[in-house]
Amino acid sequence: MTITEKILAQASGKSKVSPGDVIFAKIDKVMMHDVSGPGVIKVFSELEKKGKKLERVWDPDRVWVTEDHFVPAVDRVSAENVIALSNWTKKFGIKKHFKYGLGQYGICHTLSHEEALVLPGEVYVGGDSHTNTTGAMGAFATGLGHTDIAYVLMNGQIWFKVPETMMFKLTGKKPDYVMAKDIILKIIGDVGTDGANYKTMQFSGDIIKELKIDERLTLTNMTTEAGAKNGIIEPDVLTDEYLHDRTDAQYSPVLGDIDADFSELYTYEIDKLEPTVAKPFSPENISAARELQGVEIDKAYIGSCTGAKLEDLRLAAKVIKGKKVKVRTEVLPAAQSIYMKALKEGLLNIFIEAGAVVGPPTCGACCGAHMGVLGKNEICISTTNRNFPGRMGHVESQTYLASPVVVAASAATGKITDPRDLMN
C-alpha cells in the first residue's frame, strides 16, 4: 500500500484498502475558517429547523478554527461572520480559535504547519480546497465543503473513495532561482488542471530529501490545482526537526510499502527546469519566465498560503534587496508568526525600503476578497495559486502565477523577469 492507502486503512480499521474502495475514515483533525465556518453553522441552523439540534461537537479538542479570508473585517457582513464564528466556538468549547488581533492567527493552511496542528499519519480535513497543503507533513489532508465538515463535527468520520496514487519522482539538483513553485507549475502544465482528479499526488526523490518544509508545502498546496484529492510527502528527518521545533506531541509516522502500486509514475529532472510562469487564465497555461520577458505588469503580489511562508519571504527579499519596485507591490506574510520572524530577520525592512506595502496576514486579494483586488484590465504577477477569470478581482483583470523570486524580480523591473537575468 502507498502512504495514503495505509493512512486510510488505519483510519477505517481495515488491514488493507485498495483504490476505488469506499470507506468511512475516522478523522484526527478538522478545520474551518471565516468563510467555511459560517457555512457550516448555516448547515446546523437548517438542521435545527428540521428538529435536529446539535448538542455537542464530537471532539472539540480535534477542531480548530481560524479567521483568514475576510479579515481584518472588510465590511459589516464579514465582521458579523467573525462574531458568529466566535460565538459558535465559545458555545461548543473549541479552544483553538485563532483570532485576528489576538496573537497568532493567519491563513489556515499556514497555521496547520506553523502551529504543528496536524501530525504525520493523521487524517485531516478542512473546509477549504487547499487543505491538501498539509500533506507535506506526511498526513492525509483534503478539503471538504460545509455539509461534510458539519457531518465530521457531528460524527468524527466521513466517507472517502480511496484514491489512486500518481507518483512524481523529482531527481537531480535544483538550479539557482528555481523554486518548488516552478516544479509544481511545470507538473500542472503537463498533467492539466484535471489530470489528478480524484487521485493522490505523491512526491519523492533526491530533490524532496533536500527541500525545506516550506518548499514542500508549495508542492502539496498546488496539487489542488491539478484536481488532486490530496498531495503527500513521506515524513523524514526534516519533517521531524520541523515538528520538534513546534510541538512536544508524539506521533507515529506512516510510510508506504516498498512494493506499493502507483497508477502513474512520472520522473522529473529538475536540473533542466527554468523559472516558470502560469499565464492567465489557468494554472496549466505555463511558459518559461524568459519567454514572457517584457510583458508589462501593473502589480506584484507576494502573499497567500502558497507564496508567503518564511522561506518565500527570505528568497523574495534577497532578490529585491537594495532595489526599488517599479509597480505597486504588496507583501502579506501568511501568518502572524511569520510576520514576526520576517520582522526580526529584517526582511520587512527590505520590502518597505524597496517601496512595497507590507500588509497583515490574510488571504486578501488571492481570492479577490480585499487588500489590493485587481481592477479592469489590471495585470498582476502573483505568488498565489489560481488565476481563473476574476479570481483576484475584475473578471477582465489578469494574473500570472509565479514563484516569489520571479515575482520579486518582476516587481523590481515592472515587467515579467527571470531573476537570473536580474541577478547574474
Next chain:
Amino acid sequence: MRGIVHKYERANIDTDVIIPGPYLKIHDHKELARHAMEGIDPKFPEKVSQGDFLVTGNNFGCGSSREHAPIALSYAGIKAILAPSFARIFYRNAVDGGYLLPIEIEESTMKKILDKDKLEIDIKQNKIINLTRKESYSMKAFPELIAKIVEVGGLMNYDINDKEGTASRNF
C-alpha cells in the same frame, strides 16, 4: 425529472466563475442564487426555471471547496448538471448537501444535447431522453454509496449505521 437545458460547453468552469469570491461572505441561499454563474453569464439566474438542467464540459466545478457553488446553482433552479466529469469537491458537495445531481455523461452525449432542449432524466434506469430531439442516451450509474445518499436527499439524512461498524450520533 423533466427540464430545459442551459448549455455552457466550456471545460473547467471553476468555482470563481460559478460564484465569485466576494460573495463568499454571503450565506443566504437565495441571495447567492442571484449571482449564480455571474463570471460567465450574469443573466443566468433570469434564464433558469425551477427544475432545469445545466449541460457543460469536463471538470465542472474545479477550484475552491466553496459549497456556495452548488447552493447558488440549486437555488437558481438547477436540478441536475450533466457533464463528462466533475471536480471532486464540487461533486461531493452537490451530493452530500442534497442540492443537485451531478450526472456523468459521455463527451459525445454532451455534444448531442443542445441549449434549450427539453430532457427527461430517469436516475433509476440511468437513462436520459431528449424530448426535443427524440433521442435517448445513457448516463453513468451512481456508485452504491452515492446512490443511497442521493435517494435520502443528502448525507445528513443518511443512516451512518448503514455500513460496517457503528458511530455515536450527537443529536
